[in-house]
Amino acid sequence: TQSTRPQRLLAAVQKNATRGDPRSVVLAIDQFCRQKEWAMNVGDEKGCILDSVVSEVNPGAVLELGTYCGYSAVRIACLLPPHGKIITLEFNPDNAAIARQVIAWAGLEEKIQLVVGASGDWIPKIKEQFGVKTFDLVFLDHWKDRYLPDTKLMEECGLLREGSILLADNVICPGTPDYLEYIRNSPRYKSQYFKSHLEYTKVEDGLEKSVFLG
Ligand SMILES: O=C(NC/C=C/[C@H]1O[C@@H](Sc2ccncc2)[C@H](O)[C@@H]1O)c1cc([N+](=O)[O-])cc(O)c1O
Numbered sequence: 001t002q003s004t005r006p007q008r009l010l011a012a013v014q015k016n017a018t019r020g021d022p023r024s025v026v027l028a029i030d031q032f033c034r035q036k037e038w039a040m041n042v043g044d045e046k047g048c049i050l051d052s053v054v055s056e057v058n059p060g061a062v063l064e065l066g067t068y069c070g071y072s073a074v075r076i077a078c079l080l081p082p083h084g085k086i087i088t089l090e091f092n093p094d095n096a097a098i099a100r101q102v103i104a105w106a107g108l109e110e111k112i113q114l115v116v117g118a119s120g121d122w123i124p125k126i127k128e129q130f131g132v133k134t135f136d137l138v139f140l141d142h143w144k145d146r147y148l149p150d151t152k153l154m155e156e157c158g159l160l161r162e163g164s165i166l167l168a169d170n171v172i173c174p175g176t177p178d179y180l181e182y183i184r185n186s187p188r189y190k191s192q193y194f195k196s197h198l199e200y201t202k203v204e205d206g207l208e209k210s211v212f213l214g
């Protein structure tokens with residue numbers, strides 16, 4: 001039977017990356033996506049911007065919306081401080097199964113908690129289920145029409161504190177117009193656009209970094 005792209009991406013990790021070496025996992029995925037098959041990971045160019053934001057925030061608690069194959073969860077987790085943790089939500093169980101194996105190959109199971117389900121269902125339950133008070137950093141990279149409703153939901157559920165950082169992928173391509181309009185015009189956020197390119201292409205894309213002001 002025909003394999004899926006996530007399955008072929010995992011095979012490339014298992015073939016080319018060193019177990020327990022997260023950076024070799026990131027490199028193996030980027031090489032696979034550049035040389036063999038494009039896939040919707042945040043990628044190496046936007047990944048460097050993600051790295052600089054993670055390093056600057058030095059977050060104890062990270063929420064990622066949209067795990068896909070685990071590329072950005074691995075990239076974030078290897079920059080976290082000793083007790084830092086990331087909770088990553090993935091809707092598609094097949095993608096989650098691949099992501100678990102990518103995360104395991106990187107040796108980051110202790111730092112990454114992968115939860116299968118829809119962000120809209122899980123966000124209201126995170127405090128009680130995972131003993132999280134608020135998130136220092138949220139990385140939005142899931143369905144583009146869920147960025148805005150999920151941001152409002154995080155506000156309502158008290159998951160953001162003064163200084164929490166939201167970092168959103170794909171605000172230009174595929175685009176998240178309603179989210180951008182809201183976050184750039186809301187007095188409760190201070191936003192900054194980091195111009196870049198759609199992963200593995202020359203097409204314009206970028207990350208929007210927003211500080212919640214409380
Ligand atoms: O569509 C994109 N991303 C959507 C990502 C979706 C991922 O997150 C969940 S959705 C979900 C829902 C609810 N809760 C958690 C996860 C899906 O199962 C998938 O694993 C995308 C598309 C392009 N592109 O060029 O077309 C480029 C990108 O960088 C992208 O991120």
Ligand SMILES: [Mg+2]
Nearest residue numbers: 042141169170
């Ligand atoms: Mg993306």
